[in-house]
Amino acid sequence: MELLIEGFHVIARLDVLIALIIGAVGGVIIGAIPGVGAGVAIAIILPATFQFEAIVGLTLLLGIYGSAMFGGAIPAILINTPGTPVNALTTYDGYPMTQRGESRRAISLAYSSSFFGGIFSVICLITITPFLASIAPLFGSRDIFMAALLGAILVIVSHRGKVLAAGMLVSFGIFINNVGMETINYSNRYTFGLQSLISGIALIPVVIGLFALSQAFVLLIEKDGQLEKLPEVKGNLLQGFSELFRFKKVAFPSAGFGVIMGIIPGVGEFLAQFFSYSLARMVSKKPERFGNGAPDGIVASESANNAVPAAAMIPLLSLGIPGEVLTAMMLSVFYVHNIIPGPTLFQTRPEFPVSLYLCLLVVNVIILVFLLFATRFIMHLIRIPTRFLGVCILTLGLIGVYSIRNSFVDCIIGVAFGVLGYILKRLQLPIVPIILGMVLGGIMEVKLRNSMARLETPIDLINRPVSGTIFVLILIVLLAHFYALYRKK
Amino acid sequence: MGDSHRPTDQQKHFENRRQPGDSLFATIVFVLTVFLLSQLGTQTKWIEGTKLLAQPRFWPALSLILMLLFAAGYLYFSLRDVVRKNADSLDDKLWQPGEVLNWLRTLEYAVYFLIYVSAVPKLGYLISTLVFILLLTFRAGYRERRFAGWSLVVGLLVVILFKSLLQVKLPAGEIYDLLPEAIGGIMIRYF
Numbered sequence: 159m160e161l162l163i164e165g166f167h168v169i170a171r172l173d174v175l176i177a178l179i180i181g182a183v184g185g186v187i188i189g190a191i192p193g194v195g196a197g198v199a200i201a202i203i204l205p206a207t208f209q210f211e212a213i214v215g216l217t218l219l220l221g222i223y224g225s226a227m228f229g230g231a232i233p234a235i236l237i238n239t240p241g242t243p244v245n246a247l248t249t250y251d252g253y254p255m256t257q258r259g260e261s262r263r264a265i266s267l268a269y270s271s272s273f274f275g276g277i278f279s280v281i282c283l284i285t286i287t288p289f290l291a292s293i294a295p296l297f298g299s300r301d302i303f304m305a306a307l308l309g310a311i312l313v314i315v316s317h318r319g320k321v322l323a324a325g326m327l328v329s330f331g332i333f334i335n336n337v338g339m340e341t342i343n344y345s346n347r348y349t350f351g352l353q354s355l356i357s358g359i360a361l362i363p364v365v366i367g368l369f370a371l372s373q374a375f376v377l378l379i380e381k382d383g384q385l386e387k388l389p390e391v392k393g394n395l396l397q398g399f400s401e402l403f404r405f406k407k408v409a410f411p412s413a414g415f416g417v418i419m420g421i422i423p424g425v426g427e428f429l430a431q432f433f434s435y436s437l438a439r440m441v442s443k444k445p446e447r448f449g450n451g452a453p454d455g456i457v458a459s460e461s462a463n464n465a466v467p468a469a470a471m472i473p474l475l476s477l478g479i480p481g482e483v484l485t486a487m488m489l490s491v492f493y494v495h496n497i498i499p500g501p502t503l504f505q506t507r508p509e510f511p512v513s514l515y516l517c518l519l520v521v522n523v524i525i526l527v528f529l530l531f532a533t534r535f536i537m538h539l540i541r542i543p544t545r546f547l548g549v550c551i552l553t554l555g556l557i558g559v560y561s562i563r564n565s566f567v568d569c570i571i572g573v574a575f576g577v578l579g580y581i582l583k584r585l586q587l588p589i590v591p592i593i594l595g596m597v598l599g600g601i602m603e604v605k606l607r608n609s610m611a612r613l614e615t616p617i618d619l620i621n622r623p624v625s626g627t628i629f630v631l632i633l634i635v636l637l638a639h640f641y642a643l644y645r646k647k
Numbered sequence: 648m649g650d651s652h653r654p655t656d657q658q659k660h661f662e663n664r665r666q667p668g669d670s671l672f673a674t675i676v677f678v679l680t681v682f683l684l685s686q687l688g689t690q691t692k693w694i695e696g697t698k699l700l701a702q703p704r705f706w707p708a709l710s711l712i713l714m715l716l717f718a719a720g721y722l723y724f725s726l727r728d729v730v731r732k733n734a735d736s737l738d739d740k741l742w743q744p745g746e747v748l749n750w751l752r753t754l755e756y757a758v759y760f761l762i763y764v765s766a767v768p769k770l771g772y773l774i775s776t777l778v779f780i781l782l783l784t785f786r787a788g789y790r791e792r793r794f795a796g797w798s799l800v801v802g803l804l805v806v807i808l809f810k811s812l813l814q815v816k817l818p819a820g821e822i823y824d825l826l827p828e829a830i831g832g833i834m835i836r837y838f
Binding site: 206379545546549585 | 664666668669672676683686690691692694697698700701703704706707709710711713714716717718720721724746749750752753754756757759760761763764765767768776779780783784787788789794797798801802805809813814815816817818
């Protein structure tokens with residue numbers, strides 16, 4: 159309780175509140191514009207947040223992260239185009255409802271389900287926090303190494319049908335993290351004699367290249383589509399809450415899936431919504447309605463999506479291991495301010511994670527209030543032409559990549575990764591494994607090095623209760639993956 | 648809206664359908680990995696008396712070996728699909744050098760971006776941004792005045808938000824030295 163009060167004190171600060179409102183409102187708007195998304199926005203704005211206090215910068219990013227999916231549901235329902243990729247399943251039932259003249263009902267259900275998912279996951283987090291704080295001291299370097307290894311393996315195996323590509327890209331991410339001078343023996347690794355590579359390849363130009371610049375290239379190169387006429391959305395958007403209550407048997411498990419999938423590194427919103435949607439269809443008395451405008455389909459996908467952001471903070475805050483790419487970006491804000499997320503954070507500054515949870519709680523309220531008044535305004539943003547968006551993103555890209563240290567080399571690195579990201583998008587290969595490979599590879603190297611004094615044999619790596627348990631989990635994940643491959647044959 | 652937003656694209660997150668240029672990309676990655684691995688001896692150090700896991704060479708070697716294994720598997724399956732001509736997972740255009748032209752189209756915009764970055768220390772953030780966004784809007788095919796107007800508004804807002812308000816660290820333009828001291832000072836600080 160004391161922690162909660164302390165947390166409220168932190169988020170009641172004016173600068174934090176302003177960051178929260180800007181993040182939440184900005185995130186909804188960005189989410190509603192197809193082709194932008196939270197990843198692009200966070201990548202661009204990330205370096206600008208370094209000058210703020212950690213809590214202010216993180217609040218801004220959390221606001222964007224927690225709200226983009228709310229906004230993404232609007233074009234998904236109205237024009238059959240998801241605002242963010244994770245709103246894809248919302249199109250299945252949202253757009254048919256719009257075609258039936260039920261756009262207001264679909265949007266209001268999406269808002270209420272998203273709000274429910276967001277609040278549900280934050281309550282779960284606040285409940286879990288004391289437990290996390292109690293087990294945090296059990297985690298040593300070897301345990302965190304094993305957890306990062308588990309995260310890397312999950313990132314690979316969760317890309318079903320693209321496991322080899324994901325493995326290749328995770329390994330590439332680990333490799334590029336090694337480029338430059340290593341700080342133990344001060345030897346250069348893969349610098350090819352180039353002075354500019356001695357300081358290594360920083361995460362942020364890579365993130366901006368893969369997310370923002372590549373998306374700008376995609377948008378600039380493709381043709382503008384026909385602007386569709388937007389349907390009218392008139393009436394009370396709060397009505398979805400009463401309808402949501404009717405679908406509580408869908409909403410609770412879906413939000414639960416979102417929390418579980420958010421906690422597991424490398425899994426995230428896609429599988430959460432996929433599982434929830436499949437479950438909702440399975441338990442429905444009229445499964446044939448799914449894909450043809452079933453309101454419970456919207457409830458399933460939106461509750462699951464929006465439960466993920468808060469849950470994704472758990473591995474980041476408790477172990478210092480980002481489970482997906484947006485939390486990987488946030489990790490750099492922690493590092494810039496010399497706050498090391500992980501077990502010690504819960505011992506030394508327990509109010510910090512709690513205030514972040516509360517931020518997520520407040521974000522959901524701000525978004526809902528904003529959407530109730532601004533939905534009609536946001537609808538017009540959907541009509542921004544694709545290539546003009548590309549122009550804007552490329553212009554904004556300079557802020558992200560050049561403002562870190564005014565380095566032209568960073569810009570070349572960013573552009574190179576932008577081209578790579580474009581190619582990966584053309585090939586429909588994932589870009590996230592590169593980022594997570596870089597981050598998790600760095601964590602694994604540092605933690606393994608810290609454990610060296612205690613390592614006589616490889617068994618020493620797994621002879622602790624926590625690391626041993628994680629090792630068993632790794633074996634289970636690998637066995638389950640190979641068993642699934644065997645069954646597929 | 649553009650094709651990349653269509654729901655069918657999102658559904659492909661759950662599918663495994665190879666795209667044009669897949670085998671070419673797999674080949675390039677494989678060859679690059681072999682090259683990087685061949686440089687292991689010269690690009691990393693082995694320090695005598697240090698444990699294997701603490702060697703500076705250990706992580707680059709491990710990551711490249713893993714990358715080689717995954718890339719080899721990826722290349723094998725990609726080429727196997729070409730050979731089998733399986734209609735379910737293979738597009739006729741799979742081994743399509745024309746796709747490279749698509750990839751190369753990004754270079755045009757990459758060059759524009761790098762010119763923009765190079766211009767900032769000379770012309771300052773405000774002028775560089777306005778010129779860049781205006782020309783890029785024109786290049787993107789928007790010839791109407793309203794788009795030129797919108798691009799200038801967006802450019803100005805970007806500069807005001809990031810440079811004037813958030814004071815993001817960017818080099819001051821050399822051109823500002825030509826201005827009277829008082830105005831130059833304001834331009835250096837805010838634009």
